[in-house]
Amino acid sequence: MDEFDFIQSIKPSYYKQSSVVKGIGDDGAIIRPTFGQDLVITSDTMVENVHFSLDYMSFEDVGYRVLAANLSDVAAMGAVPRYYIVNINVPEQISNEELVLVYQGMKELADSYRVDLIGGDTVSGKEFSISITAFGSVSPELKRNRSSAEDGDIVFVTGSLGDSGYGYELLNRNEVDFNNYFVKRHVRPEPQVSFVNATEKFDRISLNDVSDGISSELNEIAQASKTNLLIEWERLPYRKELNELDEHKLDECILSFGEDFELVGTCPEKDWELLKDKCKQVGITVTNIGRVLASTKDQPSVFLHKDGERRVLQSSGYQHR
């Protein structure tokens, strides 16, 4: 299979989004924007042996995972994902047939949310890395900023925390089968796209997605909103299996490993019960993990209440540089 055949084999036979005027096959894609909708654009890269390893992931898993990270960012803006563009840098030892599998993994996720592949670029280089740019649409009044938290809000998180970190830990212990729940959560995380539709009736939600670990994402909300957050350790939702970890590892999985791709945010207290119900209807559990506190003149902070003590929760999430 040469480069031309490769592109033919990943080119969609039709586009699910009627706004795609031109997809793959010319110098650029053409989109006809929907009147009254804003476009959300986000980009994330994954690099072999930094974000994933072919020792325990299939080519399909790699594709699925990098698209999931991008759709998660679209959801964290309150937008519905529509299209994506893939830039890929491939070492020579990876064949075009194997590359097609990466795209099949992406397509599996893309199809479940009716998202279209509209273009990209392929180059050969030493590192295996994949960059995706994802596009979503949102009504201007429904965008979900990190800066919208207000005094008195409930702080919430979807799903459970630490599953991905624990899955990664099990993979590194080499003592686990690939159908293990935690391994699957690490290898094929699910972006919380249905949260967007479930919460479209709510005026104000601040939102962020858990890529670096909630210690980072909560600090990002506190800083952007110029508020303090108080988080109750006892309320943080995590699976009981993680209790076999020592305290340091447990803290790390829950607070700072990240890659859970859950959503963390805040909403007014009056909306909390309904928000919980609406999420439940689409199969998403949300947990109240704390409160937004009045902003102070000091640097906005996140406080963690654990074992009767209140300490500042520093942003200890994954840092590339």
Ligand SMILES: Nc1ncnc2c1ncn2[C@@H]1O[C@H](COP(=O)(O)OP(=O)(O)OP(=O)(O)O)[C@@H](O)[C@H]1O
């Ligand atoms: N190399 C870069 N060049 C330009 N803008 C960047 C670059 N890296 C990050 N940004 C911008 O900085 C902001 C925060 O990006 P960041 O990558 O930290 O968020 P994220 O994508 O939600 O997190 P993560 O990458 O951990 O999933 C975004 O507006 C992003 O577009």
Ligand SMILES: Cc1ncc(C[n+]2csc(CCOP(=O)(O)O)c2C)c(N)n1
């Ligand atoms: C092979 C391998 N080694 C380490 C990790 C852990 N890891 C890498 S990046 C990241 C945080 C998010 O990064 P980003 O900010 O780029 O979204 C984490 C927790 C992994 N997943 N695979």
Ligand SMILES: [Mg+2]
């Ligand atoms: Mg990013």
Ligand SMILES: [Mg+2]
């Ligand atoms: Mg994000």
Ligand SMILES: [Mg+2]
């Ligand atoms: Mg990051």
